[in-house]
Amino acid sequence: MSRARILVLHPALGPLDYRIPHGMTVEPGSIVVVPIGPRQYAGVVWEPERLPPDKEEIGDNRLRNILAVADTPPIPEPVRRLVEWTADYYLSPLSAVLAMAVRTSAAFEAAPTITEYRATGLVPDRLTPQREQALERIGERQGLVRELATIADVSEGVIRGLCKVGAIEAVIVDTDSPYPLPDPNFAPPELSGEQADAASILRQSVTAEAFQPFLLDGVTGSGKTEVYFEAVAAALASGKQTLVLLPEIALTEPFLTRFAKRFGCEPVAWHSGLRTSQRRRAWRAISRGEAKVVVGARSALFLPYPRLGLIIVDEAHETSFKQEEGVHYHARDVAVMRGRFEGCPVILASATPAIETRHQVELGRYEELKLPGRYGLAELPDIEAIDLIKEPPDRGRWLSPRLILAIDAALERGEQSLLFLNRRGYAPLTLCRHCGHRFQCPNCTAWMVEHRLIRRLSCHHCGHTVPTPEICPECEEPDSLVACGPGVERIADEVAILWPNAKTAIVTSDTLWSPAKAAEFVARMEHGDIDIVVGTQLVTKGYHFPNLTVVGVVDADLGLDGGDLRASERTFQQIMQVSGRAGRGEKPGKVFIQTHSPEAGVMQALISGDSAAFYAAETEARRDAGAPPYGRYAAIIVSSEDKAAAEETARMLGRTAPHREEMHVYGPAPAPLAMLRGRHRFRLLVHARRAFDVQDMIRDWLGALEWSGKVRVAVDVDPYSF
Numbered sequence: 001m002s003r004a005r006i007l008v009l010h011p012a013l014g015p016l017d018y019r020i021p022h023g024m025t026v027e028p029g030s031i032v033v034v035p036i037g038p039r040q041y042a043g044v045v046w047e048p049e050r051l052p053p054d055k056e057e058i059g060d061n062r063l064r065n066i067l068a069v070a071d072t073p074p075i076p077e078p079v080r081r082l083v084e085w086t087a088d089y090y091l092s093p094l095s096a097v098l099a100m101a102v103r104t105s106a107a108f109e110a111a112p113t114i115t116e117y118r119a120t121g122l123v124p125d126r127l128t129p130q131r132e133q134a135l136e137r138i139g140e141r142q143g144l145v146r147e148l149a150t151i152a153d154v155s156e157g158v159i160r161g162l163c164k165v166g167a168i169e170a171v172i173v174d175t176d177s178p179y180p181l182p183d184p185n186f187a188p189p190e191l192s193g194e195q196a197d198a199a200s201i202l203r204q205s206v207t208a209e210a211f212q213p214f215l216l217d218g219v220t221g222s223g224k225t226e227v228y229f230e231a232v233a234a235a236l237a238s239g240k241q242t243l244v245l246l247p248e249i250a251l252t253e254p255f256l257t258r259f260a261k262r263f264g265c266e267p268v269a270w271h272s273g274l275r276t277s278q279r280r281r282a283w284r285a286i287s288r289g290e291a292k293v294v295v296g297a298r299s300a301l302f303l304p305y306p307r308l309g310l311i312i313v314d315e316a317h318e319t320s321f322k323q324e325e326g327v328h329y330h331a332r333d334v335a336v337m338r339g340r341f342e343g344c345p346v347i348l349a350s351a352t353p354a355i356e357t358r359h360q361v362e363l364g365r366y367e368e369l370k371l372p373g374r375y376g377l378a379e380l381p382d383i384e385a386i387d388l389i390k391e392p393p394d395r396g397r398w399l400s401p402r403l404i405l406a407i408d409a410a411l412e413r414g415e416q417s418l419l420f421l422n423r424r425g426y427a428p429l430t431l432c433r434h435c436g437h438r439f440q441c442p443n444c445t446a447w448m449v450e451h452r453l454i455r456r457l458s459c460h461h462c463g464h465t466v467p468t469p470e471i472c473p474e475c476e477e478p479d480s481l482v483a484c485g486p487g488v489e490r491i492a493d494e495v496a497i498l499w500p501n502a503k504t505a506i507v508t509s510d511t512l513w514s515p516a517k518a519a520e521f522v523a524r525m526e527h528g529d530i531d532i533v534v535g536t537q538l539v540t541k542g543y544h545f546p547n548l549t550v551v552g553v554v555d556a557d558l559g560l561d562g563g564d565l566r567a568s569e570r571t572f573q574q575i576m577q578v579s580g581r582a583g584r585g586e587k588p589g590k591v592f593i594q595t596h597s598p599e600a601g602v603m604q605a606l607i608s609g610d611s612a613a614f615y616a617a618e619t620e621a622r623r624d625a626g627a628p629p630y631g632r633y634a635a636i637i638v639s640s641e642d643k644a645a646a647e648e649t650a651r652m653l654g655r656t657a658p659h660r661e662e663m664h665v666y667g668p669a670p671a672p673l674a675m676l677r678g679r680h681r682f683r684l685l686v687h688a689r690r691a692f693d694v695q696d697m698i699r700d701w702l703g704a705l706e707w708s709g710k711v712r713v714a715v716d717v718d719p720y721s722f
């Protein structure tokens with residue numbers, strides 16, 4: 001009689017035991033289907049000794065059978081260990097973490113083909129408005145009926161109807177068709193001396209097949225990508241797989257192109273923007289070890305690569321590596337753990353590493369590889385502060401005279417400029433000057449942001465949106481609504497007034513919402529179809545535009561408001577990164593930082609270019625406060641649609657909080673976003689010494705308590721901001 005313990009992909013269920021029927025073979029990692037009551041669920045066979053026993057303790061004779069095994073390789077052992085570690089460290093259910101590693105739809109589809117649909121170009125004479133809209137929005141795109149219906153914003157019936165009249169046709173897609181193999185010797189670059197030294201250490205490490213984290217610490221434009229590409233080449237040469245994590249899917253498209261120039265073909269992309277067929281094809285090739293290089297967003301971290309030999313986290317300081325929903329994990333830290341379980345090197349590349357990462361270097365755990373200068377003839381840009389008190393912009397405007405002159409001159413030279421403001425939309429707040437009414441989101445503690453291009457007010461937290469009102473709903477006074485403060489759209493308006501003939505582009509997640517849009521923006525920049533870019537943090541990342549020479553930071557103080565733990569670090573990183581876009585070619589770059597506090601430490605460090613001084617001061621402040629990396633935090637968020645219920649549970653947690661010498665529990669207090677998506681939120685904050693086992697304490701504490709089903713309690717270990 002053989003039984004297996006299965007981790008079922010169901011958020012509320014623990015491990016369950018099943019019988020392995022005659023003739024079926026399974027091993028740890030096998031993906032299976034099991035019955036639960038009248039329904040069927042996917043699960044993964046696990047080593048029984050690593051899981052708690054099935055609560056029901058079912059005797060051999062009463063066990064139910066495993067129904068099927070997937071036609072796909074088992075989840076490799078390092079992934080199983082990573083799933084356990086992640087669940088344990090981030091206090092999340094095993095099944096929730098496992099769900100990130102197992103794509104059941106991809107695993108169970110035995111047929112190698114999938115049917116997609118696309119427009120034939122044949123347009124029937126008479127079209128209903130719905131069908132017309134569908135054909136227009138679908139354009140050249142292809143996908144499942146469901147996917148096309150979503151793109152076109154019509155029902156699936158409309159798509160099927162178009163099929164019947166011949167306007168849309170079926171296409172068979174082979175999800176087993178092989179990907180081309182990148183060639184390590186396709187177009188190797190001539191490396192500079194510094195680059196060659198770093199590359200040779202990385203190549204050796206890949207060949208050694210042992211765990212070793214690296215910090216590839218090179219200033220913007222130093223050629224970090226070319227250097228880690230050499231490590232990729234070494235992995236390819238020995239038949240190993242490589243994973244490259246990028247912070248933003250908007251960056252994948254330019255990365256694919258750049259990779260193809262070096263290796264002769266594109267790598268396999270993995271991100272949330274893939275169609276079902278692309279996802280399935282990628283998953284199958286990845287799990288069989290056929291996809292040699294995978295580039296993706298943080299979700300690519302848990303995929304079942306059987307022969308992983310190298311992990312790269314590019315722009316490793318980026319905050320988007322921290323997942324803020326579901327399992328609250330930090331992809332940078334989990335990437336390092338994956339490298340440990342796989343026994344392979346992990347390269348964290350950044351011009352502005354996190355304080356935590358530098359600390360690991362100081363402790364000798366990560367090896368630092370430095371590229372102190374820009375590649376080739378490019379120099380780091382010159383950075384100046386503009387004191388907004390002494391050199392204010394005109395009334396109702398946001399750009400100061402000195403910045404305007406610099407952009408004038410750049411336009412005259414035929415060069416490009418970039419204005420950075422980390423705020424989407426036109427204005428962050430709309431109010432009535434007659435009665436004082438402010439437009440607030442009904443679901444969140446947040447103002448509604450005006451988006452003038454689409455004439456709507458939107459909440460940036462829950463997505464709630466309404467048409468921009470013409471009159472105040474409270475006092476009904478006409479012409480009384482005013483926009484307060486600037487967003488990128490408002491800066492773009494000012495640019496249009498100042499330079500009516502300049503070609504401008506707004507770059508935010510509203511305009512660059514897909515990899516294709518991002519690629520289009522890059523092409524327009526490269527062809528000189530844009531003179532002035534106005535953008536949010538999205539433009540600070542990774543881009544290389546040699547003709548961009550002037551950068552203006554519209555409001556450098558913005559990120560310092562609120563004063564959370566990482567405010568200075570984040571401001572420093574953002575402004576360094578956006579400055580790094582200037583002067584990357586042969587023409588020198590110039591950066592202007594508009595600020596009300598030019599004497600602040602961060603601003604001084606930016607102007608002098610002395611990042612070592614900034615890191616030293618910031619590290620010292622963290623040490624004094626016992627903040628990470630010298631101490632640790634965990635946030636416990638209690639939320640409910642019922643405010644009283646949430647508050648009561650939060651109070652109960654506060655009363656039962658353990659007292660230990662090595663830690664302190666603060667709160668409960670209303671969370672920074674006291675209401676989010678219609679849920680009221682209270683927070684308790686655990687602050688502990690570095691060596692204290694916070695997870696263990698929280699498990700004991702919360703595990704002994706019960707609360708009403710209306711209330712959700714989420715734990716955020718190592719919260720990013722609070």
Ligand code: ADP
Nearest residue numbers: 189190191192220221222223224225226375544
């Ligand atoms: P970083 O990622 O460090 O900001 P990049 O890797 O984007 O820098 O390199 C900046 C620019 O310099 C890119 O256009 C890149 O192609 C070029 N470059 C860097 N190293 C080399 C090299 N060894 N040979 C040719 N071009 C290089």
Ligand code: ZN
Nearest residue numbers: 441444459462
């Ligand atoms: Zn909202």
